[in-house]
Amino acid sequence: MAKKAGPRAKAGEQAGAARGEERIRQRNEKAILRAATTLFAKKGFDGTRATEIAERAGLPKANLYYYFNTKEEIYRAAIRHLIAGWDKALRHIRADADPFEALEAYVREKLDYARKNADESRMFANEIISGAPFLSRADRKHMHDITLEKTLIIEQWVAEGRMRPVNPRHLFIVLWSTTQFYTNFEKITCDTLEKPRLSPSDYEDAARTIVETVLRGLRPGKASSDP
Amino acid sequence: MAKKAGPRAKAGEQAGAARGEERIRQRNEKAILRAATTLFAKKGFDGTRATEIAERAGLPKANLYYYFNTKEEIYRAAIRHLIAGWDKALRHIRADADPFEALEAYVREKLDYARKNADESRMFANEIISGAPFLSRADRKHMHDITLEKTLIIEQWVAEGRMRPVNPRHLFIVLWSTTQFYTNFEKITCDTLEKPRLSPSDYEDAARTIVETVLRGLRPGKASSDP
DNA sequence: ACAAAAGCTGACCGAAGTGTCAATTTATGG
DNA sequence: CCATAAATTGACACTTCGGTCAGCTTTTGT
Incomplete structure (x- = not known):
């Protein structure tokens, strides 16, 4: 099929008057x-x-x-639009950066992005919970590849003794879950914090909590694993 | 309205033949x-x-x-049915318990519950993302009260110096988010871990990661906050 | 200025979905 | 066993919703 939907669906601004075209x-x-x-x-x-x-x-x-x-x-x-923003925050994770500065920057940006794009974030969550029926294979591959790349950097940091050993994939999962929860599950978060809405300072508290629990646990130091 | 829906909607097993009644x-x-x-x-x-x-x-x-x-x-x-199971895992959080044993038990049980009741867990997540339109005030109050109670215990542990200072409400949020993510967002988790489905051992890895990052960060010890 | 392309829209249609009902069958209790 | 209540179900009524279309108005290029 695919018969109408406007005369010129594609072919961005190729030439001519770039002003108000389309x-x-x-x-x-x-x-x-x-x-x-x-x-x-x-x-x-x-x-x-x-x-x-x-x-x-x-x-x-x-x-x-x-x-x-x-x-x-x-x-x-x-969906296509929001996939495009998926890897924005991950740019902080660079092999030559300080692991904890990089991870903190990542957490803060991810939290910030979710707050400022709450609808997109929630729509995405909805899609995944429903089994991602509309995510194309290419979309999933894209997300996967980006994650894999960052995974290798974490492994390198661990190998260099700059962080405690950790499964990088699970680490990313923990980071995603925490940074998205505040926005996606805003209702329950508000109930828990006893606020009608989440203020920027609540997000600041969230960032601090994540940094001081999740990330602190990864700092190298003598093994205090068993009690 | 409310006219039909069976002759005897309520009135559980009050008397008489308790065998196969209803x-x-x-x-x-x-x-x-x-x-x-x-x-x-x-x-x-x-x-x-x-x-x-x-x-x-x-x-x-x-x-x-x-x-x-x-x-x-x-x-x-x-919804009513799944609210009833909300506080099951929280029973581990008792003032007289060891904080880290209690929290670890909580994390593991929560993870386990989500895995074994994936549908309920996802339905609940759906409801919250959508703004909890069907959760009654009583349901929300129930969840809130339970959480508040446990919050006080965490504060007590902190006051006794048995854990690092932490905002208990945010701590619970971090714990909820991580323990539910694996089940609710199974598709993305599978992609990340490069598995077709999540096995019990993946959940074991998840538990270990959460314990070794989130919880380890809360263990008391000399301040190594700034680099 | 004018023709062609792009943009706009009220009215309409068929598919699909929720909830109803009257009639029938099955279980239960005395 | 019979009477009454409970359970079952095919057919149907009514509404809503996604999508279409034919004709209209506005914009644009020359």
Whole structure:
């Protein structure tokens, strides 16, 4: 199939007037994706109605289908967008950096990213819990490759005696889980902290807790393993 | 409304033949709840069709509506069930216990519970991410109260110098996030560990990692905070 | 200025899904 | 065994929702 969805779906800004070319299309697609992400995050794919997305984007429903062929296409576009931001924070993990400075920077940035992009973060979590039915093999490979690369750096640090021995894959899992929990499970976090909403200072407390528990446990030092 | 849903919805086993009283009803409700939990976990409330639940429970759809008035009622019943298991693992946190033995036992049991009740755990995660629209105030208060109680114990341990200073609420959040991540986000965990499925030994590795990072960081010892 | 392309939209359709019901069968208690 | 309650179910009513379409308006290039 694939018959309509606008006349020129691809072919970015190749030449000619770079000014406002495709301005309208870009603005509307962005509005649709923003609205969709918020709704998908809260209500999931099936729980979100095309009409709702349209309303939130300030467009009539039929207009949605001028830009996208199906609701699923909107969902996939949103997923693609958030996959692109996956590895941002990982750039701190460099072999020539100080392990603990690098890991702390990573934790703080990840926490910050989740806070500032709460909807994306939640939508992603939803997708994974549901078994990642819309993640392409390429998406998963990408995430996997990036992780593997950073894994090797951790192993190197361990080999150099700069950190305690640790399974780097599990370490990343622990770091992901903690940094995403605050945003993804905001409701339960708020209940626990007895706050109506999470403030920046709560995120600061979170960062400190993660650094002082998870990371401190990895600092080299005489073995105090058994009591 | 609320007109049907079986003749005797409540009034457990009060008297008379305790043998097979209400056997059929009990069996069927259980089958429905089990089937529903699995589906709600994977596809969310709106993504799950009443027909699917019925099929999975081995019943015709109309029979579902003999036991429950609405799909929402099924969902609520499932939620109620899993809230009941929330505090199981927390029983290890007792003031007279050794802090690290207690915390390790807690971590291991929580990990184990999540693994063995993956569907419930995922359904719960789904509910929270979506903003906990079906959690009653009482449910939330229950969770909050239990947590508060354990929080005080941690504070006592800190005051006695048996652990490093830590914000107990954040500590619990870190512990929840890590212990639930493996099950809730199984897909991403598998990709990261390069396994098709998680084996018990992977969970053992997870437990060890959590204990050796998160918990080790809390052991008292001379301050090695700054480099 | 004007033609062609892009953008917009109200009205509509068919598929699918929730919940209903009346009629039938099965279990239970005396 | 019979009467009454419980359990079962196929067929159906009603609604909602994803997606279409034909014709309209606006923008753009020349």
